[in-house]
Amino acid sequence: MAKTLDRQAVLLLIVQALYGVANALSGTFVPVYLWKASQSYTLIGWYTMGQYVMSGLTFYVAGKWVKEHNKMNSLRAGIILSGVFYCTVLLLGQQAKVYYVPLGILNGMALGFFWIAFNVVYFEVTDPDNRDRYNGWAGLLGSAAGIVAPWVSGLLITSMQGEQGYRLIFTISLVIFSIGVILSFWLKKRHVEGVYNWKHGIQQLMQKGNPWRRIFPAIAAQGVREGVFMFxxxxxxxxxxxxxxxxxxxxxxxxxxALFSFWAVGKMLKKNNRKLAMLIGVIMIAIVILPLFWKVTYATLLMFGIGTSLFMPLYIIPMTSRVFDLIGQSEESAREREEFIVLREAGLVLGRVIGLSSYLIVLPLNHSTAAITWLLFSVGVVPIAGWWLIRPFLAQQQQA
Incomplete structure (x- = not known):
């Protein structure tokens, strides 16, 4: 039976939710804001590339800070830099289209500092018995943020003249980030131990028979899809x-x-059915793209969006839980949690860069709806390879 979450886990969930609300309010509309200013698919692609690459580099460098010093300060730095990012977009206005790569880099740095610290603290406040429950709640709160925040933003932007709506939502995001920073001071200062190993990831991947030689490309397969779908x-x-x-x-x-689906999957998912759940998830998130081949309209996009939201938890919850279970499978690997979390992020970033590269090759040459649909489908089927790679580890848990 799944264990309940303690107070620190609940507080971490609240901080994560606030961060999610602030980003959902404004983040959904940053690519749109840049698009309206530039009308360029290439510009959006390079803004996003700057974000992905800098996020990965920040993870790698901040890993030392998080392992050897104060990980809570890294978490706060991430939230504060996110606020600085939206403040910069506010100040630049239409000129944001000129500084798209530096803006992507700034946002990537903010995301890197926040998520390296968050993932380590998440690992420390959960265990294999309550990790699915936490991921279910995280998905539930993330979906709740996605329900209200972008809808409110969309209404404000369309009802206010010029850029006033964008200025207002970016300002609201700044206030929510500030609340997140304040609440983070109630999260306990975590114990630090050990010395950060800069070569850890390469050592794992070079070692014959190491499970990460299969897990790493499985994570990269998740990243390939995310790299395009996220924006x-x-x-x-x-x-x-x-x-x-x-x-x-x-x-x-x-x-x-997604709110309903994350709640239902988080409640029903057990270690003995993760393998089948994930297979159904990866197949269905590819199949739901098919209506777009008929015609790209608001109605078919909604069908695709609803289908994705319905089946994504079946894929993402087992994937996340299994990787973190592997990190915590022994005392030795748990001591190297920061390095393993950096390795996980390296897989995601590699996948995202591969997916985004395909976008940067295809869209500048042909940005027809057919080209966009084929691109979405091509990267959307890649997680099936991720399931195939991770399935032996899901089967191990099932037998155990």
């Missing part, structure tokens, strides 16, 4: 409708479905 779906909805309010409504509906 292109919202941008496609906006380009198809030319209406921020409709993008907000799209996010509201899909997040409402």
């Amino acid at each position: 292109l779906v919202g941008l496609t909805v906006y380009v198809a409708t030319q209406n921020e309010s409709k993008l907000g409504t799209f996010s509201l509906i899909t997040s409402l479905v």
Whole structure:
């Protein structure tokens, strides 16, 4: 039976939720904001590339800070830098299109500092018995943020003249980030031990028979899909409708479905059914892209979005839980948790860069709806390879 979450885990969930709300309010609309200023798919791609690469580098460098010094300060630095990012976009206004790569780098740094610290603290406040429950709640709260925040943002942007709506939502995000920083001081200062090993990831991947030689490419397969879907779906909805309010409504509906799905999967998922659940998940998140081949309209995009929200938890919860279970499988690996979390992020970043590279090759040459649909489908089927790679480890847990 799954264990309940203690107070530190609940507080971490609240901080994560606030961070998610602030990013959901404004983050959904940053690519749209840049698109409106530039009308360039290439610019959006390079902004996102700067974000992904800097996020990975920050993870790697901040790993030493998190392991040997104060990981809570890294968490706070991430939240503060996110606030600085939105403040910079506010100040730049239309000139943001000129500084798209530095903006991507700044956002990537903020994400890197926050998520390296968050993932280590998440590992420390959960265990294999309550990790699925935590991930279920995290997905639930993330979906709740996605329901209200972008919908409110879309309404404000469309109802206010010029850039006033964007200025307001970026300002609200700044306030929420500030609340997140304040609440983080109630998270206990975590114990630090050991010396950060800069070569740890390479050592794991070079070692014959090491499980990470299969886990790493499985994580990269997740990243390939994320690298394109994280920004292109919202941008496609906006380009198809030319209406921020409709993008907000799209996010509201899909997040409402995800809310239910994360709750149900988090409740029902057990170690003995993770393998089958994940297989169903990876197949279905590819199949739901098919309506877009018929026609890219708001209705077919909604069908695709609802389908993705319904089946994504079946894939993402077992994937995340199994990787963190592997990190905590022995005292030795648990002591190297910071290095393993950096290795996990390296897999995600590698996958995201591969996925985004395909976008940067295809979209500048052909940004027709057919090209976008084929790109979404091509990267959308890659997680099936991730399931195939991770399935022996899911089977081990099932037998245990």
